[in-house]
Amino acid sequence: MTLTSDCKQCLACNNRSPMFSVLTEQELLVLGEVRYKVHFKPGEVIFKQGASCHNILSIRSGFVKIYLEDESGRYFTVKISSVDELIGKTSIFLDKRHHYSVAALTDVDVCFIDAEAFKKVLFTNKKFGELYANSWGESNIILWNRILSLAHKQMNGKIADILLYLSESVFQNLILENFVTSKLISEMSGVAKDNVVRTLSKFHKEKIIRFLKDEIVILNKERLEEISKKG
Amino acid sequence: MTLTSDCKQCLACNNRSPMFSVLTEQELLVLGEVRYKVHFKPGEVIFKQGASCHNILSIRSGFVKIYLEDESGRYFTVKISSVDELIGKTSIFLDKRHHYSVAALTDVDVCFIDAEAFKKVLFTNKKFGELYANSWGESNIILWNRILSLAHKQMNGKIADILLYLSESVFQNLILENFVTSKLISEMSGVAKDNVVRTLSKFHKEKIIRFLKDEIVILNKERLEEISKKG
DNA sequence: ATCATTAGATGATATTTATCAGTTTTTAAA
DNA sequence: TTTAAAAACTGATAAATATCATCTAATGAT
Numbered sequence: 417m418t419l420t421s422d423c424k425q426c427l428a429c430n431n432r433s434p435m436f437s438v439l440t441e442q443e444l445l446v447l448g449e450v451r452y453k454v455h456f457k458p459g460e461v462i463f464k465q466g467a468s469c470h471n472i473l474s475i476r477s478g479f480v481k482i483y484l485e486d487e488s489g490r491y492f493t494v495k496i497s498s499v500d501e502l503i504g505k506t507s508i509f510l511d512k513r514h515h516y517s518v519a520a521l522t523d524v525d526v527c528f529i530d531a532e533a534f535k536k537v538l539f540t541n542k543k544f545g546e547l548y549a550n551s552w553g554e555s556n557i558i559l560w561n562r563i564l565s566l567a568h569k570q571m572n573g574k575i576a577d578i579l580l581y582l583s584e585s586v587f588q589n590l591i592l593e594n595f596v597t598s599k600l601i602s603e604m605s606g607v608a609k610d611n612v613v614r615t616l617s618k619f620h621k622e623k624i625i626r627f628l629k630d631e632i633v634i635l636n637k638e639r640l641e642e643i644s645k646k647g
Numbered sequence: 648m649t650l651t652s653d654c655k656q657c658l659a660c661n662n663r664s665p666m667f668s669v670l671t672e673q674e675l676l677v678l679g680e681v682r683y684k685v686h687f688k689p690g691e692v693i694f695k696q697g698a699s700c701h702n703i704l705s706i707r708s709g710f711v712k713i714y715l716e717d718e719s720g721r722y723f724t725v726k727i728s729s730v731d732e733l734i735g736k737t738s739i740f741l742d743k744r745h746h747y748s749v750a751a752l753t754d755v756d757v758c759f760i761d762a763e764a765f766k767k768v769l770f771t772n773k774k775f776g777e778l779y780a781n782s783w784g785e786s787n788i789i790l791w792n793r794i795l796s797l798a799h800k801q802m803n804g805k806i807a808d809i810l811l812y813l814s815e816s817v818f819q820n821l822i823l824e825n826f827v828t829s830k831l832i833s834e835m836s837g838v839a840k841d842n843v844v845r846t847l848s849k850f851h852k853e854k855i856i857r858f859l860k861d862e863i864v865i866l867n868k869e870r871l872e873e874i875s876k877k878g
Numbered sequence: 879a880t881c882a883t884t885a886g887a888t889g890a891t892a893t894t895t896a897t898c899a900g901t902t903t904t905t906a907a908a
Numbered sequence: 909t910t911t912a913a914a915a916a917c918t919g920a921t922a923a924a925t926a927t928c929a930t931c932t933a934a935t936g937a938t
Contacts (some may be wrong), residue, residue, distance in 0.1 A: 606798035
């Protein structure tokens with residue numbers, strides 16, 4: 417993790433979340449004063465579940481995973497976030513503790529914005545508040561979908577769900593970035609790693625995906641959707 | 648479902664969510680004008696996933712279940728809400744559609760409050776906005792916990808989690824209300840009904856709970872917590 | 879009071895999935 | 909360039925769970 421200061425203020429930042437465009441110059445200046453940018457390398461932990469929480473994060477480049485840890489030390493990755501997304505939308509309204517962990521999947525630049533200053537702007541600018549709430553709502557839909565997938569589906573369906581989620585919501589592309597490994601899909605789907613490998617190999621043989629040396633490409637999305645539906 | 652008008656305006660309502668206490672008289676009067684109260688009998692559906700959404704709901708008495716339906720028509724009950732809780736905190740900020748269904752578990756009185764008027768108040772009164780966000784955040788913690796439970800735990804752990812959730816978060820009591828049936832626990836835990844019955848009987852034999860004629864009482868909470876932890 | 883429906887109960891079976899063990903390949907590090 | 913550490917791969921096995929079938933008890937409706 418490296419602290420860098422070579423970035424324009426929020427006012428002129430062109431990696432900022434589009435939400436910020438509804439803020440006034442004055443508001444952007446305020447936020448610019450209370451933020452700092454940090455660089456993380458792949459694998460580095462950005463913050464840990466249980467640690468105290470004083471910032472909301474804005475991702476300026478790269479991909480991070482948001483994951484939960486249970487009492488037995490097992491992980492579950494809930495979602496993957498990237499540019500334009502805010503992290504901690506829920507946490508800043510809770511008990512000043514993080515309720516999940518975040519780690520970098522690639523090289524990542526993150527702006528840490530002071531939560532109190534951010535909240536002040538949030539409650540002052542109605543337009544901004546509404547966009548924030550919309551974006552919070554979108555995040556919740558992902559949670560509901562994850563719950564449905566975990567509750568009743570079996571291996572094939574769970575893995576299909578993850579592939580579709582990654583393609584549609586994370587990359588907007590049929591080609592999945594190469595940090596998507598079987599291990600990551602295992603963490604996201606709740607399916608044991610061995611079985612993820614087996615299933616991906618099977619999908620490869622059936623020409624539903626191409627799965628070669630950590631490259632995953634969706635070849636037959638309709639089929640994946642059927643598998644997801646069937647469960 | 649019965650439409651009733653025998654209720655005081657929000658101003659004098661003593662079944663309202665405590666959040667409302669930070670509103671001004673003027674704001675309460677506004678909300679009072681755009682709400683209507685409806686009674687539901689046990690089993691009645693209050694709204695369906697996919698239907699259009701123009702209201703936020705405030706439960707004034709009774710218990711409701713919030714559940715998701717998947718493409719194959721299976722149900723999953725995410726949480727149980729009761730007095731003092733708002734339903735639709737996320738939905739009013741989405742695409743005007745409900746993303747889950749709600750049904751009455753007992754006799755229920757619900758206030759339907761017009762979403763647009765509610766949002767106006769929400770963005771005007773900062774204190775109210777903050778309480779709303781806190782309460783939204785609390786709801787999200789429940790979702791995260793559900794996800795962790797579903798992802799890695801097996802039957803015993805999943806069922807223990809539901810019993811603990813009901814006791815701690817819903818009833819604040821070791822005695823679970825008698826609408827909590829094996830079927831409901833099955834819907835909430837993602838475990839097949841037959842296996843829920845088997846597990847509850849086992850817990851009964853081991854004196855962890857008392858499970859007799861639709862009465863469930865937690866006798867040994869520490870043991871349940873161990874089972875939850877072990878998974 | 880009777881009938882139909884739902885919940886509880888339980889054993890048997892089949893399916894699904896996790897786990898283990900061992901091999902190969904790839905990637906990263908020294 | 910060699911070595912170490914992950915990741916991919918695969919078969920075998922064991923464990924967990926869903927499903928099916930059947931029964932009784934309880935509940936609610938007419």
